[in-house]
Amino acid sequence: MPEVIFPGPEGRLEGRYHPQPNRDAPIAIILHPHPQFGGTMNNKVVYNLHYAFHDLGFTVLRFNFRGVGRSQGEYDQGVGELSDAASALDYLQNLNPNAKGCWVAGFSFGAWIGMQLLMRRPEIQGFVSVAPPANMYDFTFLAPCPSSGLIVNGSADRVVPPADVTGLSEKLKQQKGITITHEVIEGAGHFFEPGMDQLMGLINAYVGRRLTETTR
Template sequence: MPEVIFPGPEGRLEGRYHPQSQPDAPIAIILHPDPQYGGTMNNRVVYNLHYAFHNMGFTVLRFNFRGVGRSQGEYDQGVGELSDAASALDYLQAMNPNSKHCWVAGFSFGAWIGMQLLMRRPEITGFVSVAPPANMYDFSFLAPCPSSGLIINGTADRVAPPKDTQALVSKLRDQKGITITHHEVEGADHFFRDDEQHMKPMIETVQGYVRRRLTEGSR
């Protein structure tokens, strides 16, 4: 998978770009967890999401936010990281001008950034938010949430407790015109540490959901 360097708001950003041979393949960007706690594009959840989307026929980009790895800049409390994500999507779209579907997937802090990106970019047709930290960050900007999507978390998550995720889902489900699908992986912690019991079911749920949406061709 080729390493890529592309321009961001504060200098270069480092990514991994995995294209399809079809020029009109759907595109997806994958967003990593909080850099303050060691989050990078090589996080296990992010890595598995990347390949899950690629195996479904997506051209995929994951990248390091500013100040992580070879990406330039400094941590910016989520404000600059949102701009980084917008730059990554610009780059991905420029490389794939014929793509008809655009998705964003994020894990933890990356889920928060991804859902903010939804509000900026109406061309995003679907989202996957894995373990969104609704207890740590304000998600009230999703008013209204512009796209349907999947929110998935573990029942044993102590970083982003399930009750807070459930409250977020309930609030979003009150909105008209979108469908929020929610799934909990039994026994999984925030990081889906057990590959067979937690990571694999999470990825299979994501793939089942995205495939269904692509087949339906719905927003």
């Protein structure tokens, strides 16, 4: 899996790019947790998301937001990080112009950025939001949410209270034309230790089912 450096809004961004042999494979970008609280593209949830999507047949890119690792720039309250994500998706699309499908997945802060990217990029067909921080950030921009997707959180999460994620999911489920699937992993904390195997199992099953539906 090659290390890549690609242009971002504030300089170079560092990523890991994992292509498929077939040129028309769907693409996915994976977004990491909060840069100021130790979040990087090598976070265990992000790493496992990356490989889950690749195993499902996606060409995948994960990367470090500005100011993290070898990515240039400084933390920008989510505004610049959204621009970073858009640049990463541009880079991935330029490498894979024939891709059949586009997904975004994010964990915690990365889930918030991913949902904003979803609103800006109509080509994104599906999303996976792991422990979206509904208690910390405003998600009312999802009006309406343009794509169906999966939201997963742990019942023992002390960073993002489960009730807040349930509230977000229930609001999104009221919208017509999309389907929001919400799963709660019993006993799992914010970082899914324990619970990682169950998390990846749910994501594999959900994304695999969506892929089967689109190829019928």
